[in-house]
Amino acid sequence: MTDRMKMSNTARFILGILLLGGAAGTGxxxxxxxxxxxxxxxxxxxxxxxxxxxLVGRNLAESLGQQVIVENRTGASGTIxxxxxxKSPPDGxxxxxxxxxxxxxxxxxxxxxxxPRRDFSGVSLLASAYSVLVVHPSLPxxxxxxxxxxxxxxxxxxxxxxxxxGTNVYLVTELFKMRxxxxxxxxxxxxxxxxxxxxxxxxxxxxxxxxIGVLPHVQSKRLRALAVLSPERSKLLPxxxxxxxxGIAGVDVPFWHALVVPAGTPGExxxxxxxxxxxxxxxxDYRARLEQIGLxxxxxxxxxxxxxxxxxxxxxxxxxxxxxxxxx
Numbered sequence: 001m002t003d004r005m006k007m008s009n010t011a012r013f014i015l016g017i018l019l020l021g022g023a024a025g026t027g028x029x030x031x032x033x034x035x036x037x038x039x040x041x042x043x044x045x046x047x048x049x050x051x052x053x054x055l056v057g058r059n060l061a062e063s064l065g066q067q068v069i070v071e072n073r074t075g076a077s078g079t080i081x082x083x084x085x086x087k088s089p090p091d092g093x094x095x096x097x098x099x100x101x102x103x104x105x106x107x108x109x110x111x112x113x114x115x116p117r118r119d120f121s122g123v124s125l126l127a128s129a130y131s132v133l134v135v136h137p138s139l140p141x142x143x144x145x146x147x148x149x150x151x152x153x154x155x156x157x158x159x160x161x162x163x164x165x166g167t168n169v170y171l172v173t174e175l176f177k178m179r180x181x182x183x184x185x186x187x188x189x190x191x192x193x194x195x196x197x198x199x200x201x202x203x204x205x206x207x208x209x210x211x212i213g214v215l216p217h218v219q220s221k222r223l224r225a226l227a228v229l230s231p232e233r234s235k236l237l238p239x240x241x242x243x244x245x246x247g248i249a250g251v252d253v254p255f256w257h258a259l260v261v262p263a264g265t266p267g268e269x270x271x272x273x274x275x276x277x278x279x280x281x282x283x284x285d286y287r288a289r290l291e292q293i294g295l296x297x298x299x300x301x302x303x304x305x306x307x308x309x310x311x312x313x314x315x316x317x318x319x320x321x322x323x324x325x326x327x328x
Contacts, residue, residue: 032092032269036067041097042081044074048210048293052127052257053097055289059280060273077166078102079112086114090264092273098122098260100168104312108320109166116313120260122305123273125298126281127290128254130230131172131208132237134223139205144227144246147206151182158184161195161204166325168255169195171316172208172229174323176251199223210255211236212294229253236294253315256298258305270302 037060041053050072057068073081082102088094103116114120133144139158141147151158162170165188177184187204189195192213198204200222207214207223211234217223218237227243228234229252243251259277261270280286281297290297300308319325 032272033064033066035093036069037064037093037095039068039070039095039097040081040085041070041072042074042078042099042102043072045072048129048212048295049097049099049257051293052290052295055286056097056126056259056277056280059283059286060276063276063280077106079106079114083113085260085262086119088262090262090266092261092265092269094262095123095273096120096260097126098258100255100312103258103260103309105166105168105171105316105320107313108317109325116309119263121263121265121270122302122309123259123261123270124277124302124305125300125308126257126259126277127295128256128298129210129295130228130234130252130254131169132211132214132218132228132234132240133176133226133243134199134207134209134214134218135226136199136202136205137221137224138202139224141226142224144241144243144248147226148180148182151180151184155183156185158206159187159204160184160206160208161187161189161198162207163192163195164188164190169208171319171325172251172253173206174325175253175319176208176248178319178322179248179251210294212292215294230296234294235291254298257295274302 039053039057041050043049053070057070061068073084078099078101082096085094085096106112107116135141135147141150160173162173164170169192184206187198189198192209195207196209196213196217199207200217208229211228214223215236218225225237225240227246228237228240229243231242231252233240233242259273278299281299287297
């Protein structure tokens, strides 16, 4: 056998190995997922984000044929769990339940160990929630216009409750103040439930709470609902007008949940996950489960989510800067 023939045989052998490796790689992509998937929630169990992740995770497990393990990694207003996913391998086996705070609010307050623009790829929105403006029934107001007139006649005298400085509840109230030109004193609480209790006891008089969180108190007339901050009236509070109906524009902003993966995740995997959640969003049972807790199903494409996130970062950055807000 000549040297040329030996070299030819060697070349064929190497080419065969490369082709087999390529075929194996293609097969691996086609069989995704081949092992359990971790779905990280950057907040504690029992919260709305946790409910969405477990509902989506359960349905993904059925459609993908693999276990989806929901893992709560809490701390630092969602930063710890979000950063964990940012630094995870971009292989489709670590997902993030993305939320407004860690991805669009926190980056406007301080330097974070991750960059939401650089370190993540969005798969799709999953759900949106809107607040409802409620007041203590001792307050002599029946409408949003009444509240604005009262606040202007007593600047800084009314107290509003929030789940903490820099949280979404705090920021939407500050946005409302900016849009209406009123001044109210801020009482921060350690969470949404304590904030609602502060309103029930009369320590505070105004709250932008979640629909599902304040609904029992509105129904028992312990709190009075003045407006919902959604584009359309809530199915859970159909007699309560929207803030737009009350003449206040630009405050109907959603608190959203999204499915997010580390940047660099293959497009084929993102496409597969996007197809699954889009199909899921159209199922009646899934939609009904979300609506029961005051959430609205929502989807968009990965490109649309990128633009959506950019818009949210810009919008809240302007609110934070204009109000001179600092995080606790």
